[in-house]
Amino acid sequence: MKHVFITGAAGFIGSHICDLLLKKGYAVSGIDNFITGSKKNLAEALKNKNFQFLEWDTCEPIPEKKFKFFKKHKLFGVFHFACPASPVDFAKIPFEILAVDSLGTMRTVDLAMKYKARYIVASTSEIYGDPLEHPQKEDYWGNVNTIGPRACYDETKRFAEAYVSTAARGVMKGNKVGKQLNARIVRIFNTYGPRMRPNDGRVVPELLVQAMSGKPLTVHGEGKQTRSFCYVSDLVDGIVRLFESDFKQPCNIGNPTENTILEFAQAVNKAVGSSSPIQHLPAREDDPRRRCPDITRAKTHLGWSPKVGLDEGLRHTLEDFKKQLKVK
Template identity: 50%
Template sequence: MKKILITGAAGFLGSHLSDRFINEGFKVIGMDNFITGDIKNIAHLLEHPNFHFIEHDVTEFVKIDGELDYILHFASPASPIDYLKIPIQTLKVGSLGTHNLLGLAKAKQARILIASTSEVYGDPLVHPQTEDYYGNVNTIGPRGVYDEAKRFQESITMAYHRFHGLETRIVRIFNTYGPRMRLNDGRVIPAFMGQALRGEDLTVFGDGLQTRSFCYVDDQVEGIFRLLFSDYSYPVNIGNPHEITIKDFAEEIIKLTGTNQKLVYKDLPVDDPMQRQPDISLAKKLLDWEPKTHRAEGMKITFNYFKGLSKEELYKSEHKDFTKHIKI
């Protein structure tokens, strides 16, 4: 039985990846320190004989006993509300955390896949974004703590690949959604759905003409799974190329939820990208992968998940208390 370590296992994507690898017959070691993850996301796995959970911060030395075949590094804040509140920890998990896990992969002779992001492209001057585009990123802006953490993460991963011959994979993840997203984490889909369920007007930043491309979580997990077992070491975009403006998307949410809210416009945050659309030609060619879930279908599943949350969860503040989990 192959063994895989998944960091950020109690997070949105990490928990779905844990499910997938359990179902594929792997022994899964989940690791998380619950800065942004939630134990309820993996509660159904805690008694599974092939799942073992370790509460640990990967910015500290990571020790795993015995053999290890694969590592998926998904430990990182991913929403602006989170990484703007804990900027130093965000930089540390992308740098020190990645260094620790690359060292572990080298020691165990394990293949490692690093979760990067479309944010490495910044506010892109090329559209759609291809893997050979270097990006347009403000290194000293507030979003730079996340963007540069991920860009460094890619650089050190390729350094280990070239210098040590380590088997590495890099996935550039575009906007992904589905069950287990934190309702009030500031990302557009849970933000809109939370506002609709609470009967609030939907907040659109800027003029709403900025675009996003949303990939359902099952499709994202499939792309990551195929990339891990490919022979390609350079970054690969995994996302849904179907682009929509935020204004049109807000109208879709109002229609989906059957509510009657208005759109309220606020100033656009600093360095918020105006366009985001993946070119997935490389993923199609290398992995024979493209998303299968239509947005209407995926959004209905996601809305039903949020609709099933308790009133306490629905009205819980988006400002999670991080202080008990971290050392700056």
């Protein structure tokens, strides 16, 4: 059996990855410290005998001995997906974010190197900052404010990419290149779907919950800034394809259908059947104006493109939120 280790297993994306890997026949060992995740997200995975979970901080040494699958199957792969990702968290827990994508990346890379395992790190469209090129291709280097309120996230993700790509290149030992990490870097664009926290502060849950409770939909700035929203089942399909492929360049995974936030607010009203008015709030500092992935690499090398449109994805997310919030 192929055994993989995943950090952030109880998070929104991490838990969907666990479910897909288990469905594909992997044995999965997962850790999470629940800083933004929840054990409820693992309800399906925990029923599976090929899954083992431990509450653990990724910044601590990885406790391989506590997991049964390490003895049985060694280690085939590592998914490093632990990291709070909401702009609200950038103000509340910035040092935890800085730690998990620096120290946590180093710990998980060490683990993968020890077992000569494949490695994939969750990077983000935020490494492009407020992009000056559009749509964003992977060879664009970005426009990031290193000292702004988003820097704890954007810059630590850039550090993670630098660390992982350095380990993949290998360090010279005399005339020879030393050990090389078998690495993949996925740059994830805005993703939404079931298991997001309704109070998470990201735009999808924020507007959905406001519409569900008949409150005005709050839009930062004029609402002309764009985002491209990818449904979670499409995203995790792309991530697992990248992990299983031999493609080793950074790869955008996201939905290239671009919407302004105002258009998105209308789609939310339509999904909920509400007619909440828009309430404009001050623009967020350093908020990117345009965000849209170029997915040529994913299409060409992984045969991947998203399948779920915004209306369908919002319907599924709404159903999940009704359950989470116990609303009919």
